[in-house]
């Protein structure tokens with residue numbers, strides 16, 4: 001696994017007027033920030049380095065000021081997670097790109113508002129022998145230094161347990177994850193009316209980039225752009241109230257996404273994604289709904305890939321797995337599944353008129369994000385980022401508008417069919 005930087009890729013098609021407006025907004029926002037002094041302490045990453053020594057691997061982050069940090073270890077796969085307050089990491093990460101020594105991969109990004117996360121993948125069980133912040137000296141800035149040494153699985157598991165205990169003791173005063181996610185979700189449309197609520201879930205985000213296109217585009221940025229376009233299209237009709245599970249580049253747990261929709265009493269849940277596979281010729285969109293058993297091997301593989309978002313962000317799934325598994329497929333859920341299938345089939349019909357679909361679309365797979373027992377849910381893979389045509393189209397606002405209009409027609413039909 002190589003290095004994956006998570007900085008924003010700018011949408012190339014933003015027109016200059018928009019850019020000017022953005023700049024004006026930025027200035028206004030920055031003024032507000034300076035006036036309040038809220039972001040004055042945001043540390044900036046100046047660079048990162050990797051040092052491989054005979055008995056340890058050293059990872060260094062150069063910073064322009066002091067930061068608070070905390071870390072823990074997770075197994076299966078082995079990972080070292082370092083959390084810091086929100087920092088600004090736009091600097092290139094130097095020689096860490098290729099990985100080296102005990103480190104096989106690096107990811108970083110916003111984990112949740114207020115928390116920036118760095119995830120180091122380690123190819124074999126390795127523990128943190130030292131982690132400390134060096135003050136400036138010898139012409140160098142502040143440095144966060146992490147030394148890793150190899151160990152066995154048992155020692156790793158013990159260190160992981162200890163580190164998790166220390167971590168949760170530290171964050172015990174934090175607000176719950178649901179409260180935090182409320183800051184992230186954004187709804188539009190007038191509240192307090194009887195309009196159906198459509199939850200739109202932009203897949204991935206923050207520390208989890210999702211698939212990465214051949215041209216370097218990130219799935220997380222395309223899903224957000226598509227979610228915003230769809231939200232606008234639905235809101236503009238005046239018939240729907242729209243809820244975005246995220247409206248910025250932030251990580252959300254799969255379960256959080258569902259919780260946000262449930263809290264808002266959403267009538268539909270639509271998760272947007274764009275996959276990537278080895279065969280670069282393969283293209284087309286596909287619509288998925290939940291089933292206990294995947295309809296085919298490919299659908300199962302995709303579900304397991306999408307379900308790994310939490311692993312990528314460094315979350316211990318041992319607690320959550322049992323929770324997810326305990327959701328029984330009862331009668332209520334069967335009804336939900338029928339409704340999901342109705343929406344999915346409408347989407348296939350409508351999208352099929354405007355964009356390229358895969359030959360066998362509307363497939364079933366065990367996506368964790370579709371497991372709300374009471375909200376009809378569909379996962380929409382808008383295309384393949386591994387395919388040049390799909391990747392290019394998905395970066396085009398006109399194409400995303402086409403998609404949004406087709407989905408609107410499918411949703412309109414759905415509500416007509418069921419007369420809610």
Ligand SMILES: [Zn+2]
Nearest residue numbers: 203210273274
């Ligand atoms: Zn995805």
